[in-house]
Amino acid sequence: MKWQQFKSKALIEIHKFFYGRNGVDQLTVFILLVSLIVTLIGGIFRLSWLQLLYFAGVALAVYRTLSRNLVKRRAENQLFLQKTRSITSWFRVRRRIFQERKTHRHFKCPSCKQRLRVPRGKGNIKITCSKCGEQFSRKS
Ligand SMILES: [Zn+2]
Structure with a gap:
C-alpha cells in the first residue's frame, strides 16, 4: 500500500473511531495540565505516590475523550467552564x-x-x- 493511501485510510479510521465520542474538551485539557504539574512537583520533591495521581488524571482524560455519553461529558465541561469563568x-x-x-x-x-x-x-x-x-x- 502506498503511503498516501495508508495515510488517508488511517485518517478515515481515526475519524470513524472518534465519531460519537466526546473528544478533547476544556475540562480534559485542564485535567491533563493539572496531572502534568502534579508529576513535576512529584519529581522535584521525590514523591513517587504523586505518580498515581498523574496516571489517574491521564486515565480520566482518556476516559472523557473516548466517552460516548456526550450529554454527561458536555454537562461536566459546562459546569467546569461556569466555575472557572471569573478566573x-x-x-x-x-x-x-x-x-x-x-x-x-x-x-x-x-x-x-x-x-x-x-x-x-x-x-x-x-x-x-x-x-x-x-x-x-x-x-x-
Ligand atoms: Zn458606574
Missing part, C-alpha cells in the same frame, strides 16, 4: 489592558465599579459611566 475573565481583562496599553486607559467607575475604557493622551477628561451614568474626571 478566565480576570486573565482576559488583564491581557486586554496590556494589549491596549499604548492606545487606551482603563478605569473603574467609582460608584458601580464598571470597567471603562478611554483613549489615551486626551488630557484631563470627564468620563461618564456607561452603566450608571456617574461622571468623574481622570487624566487619560
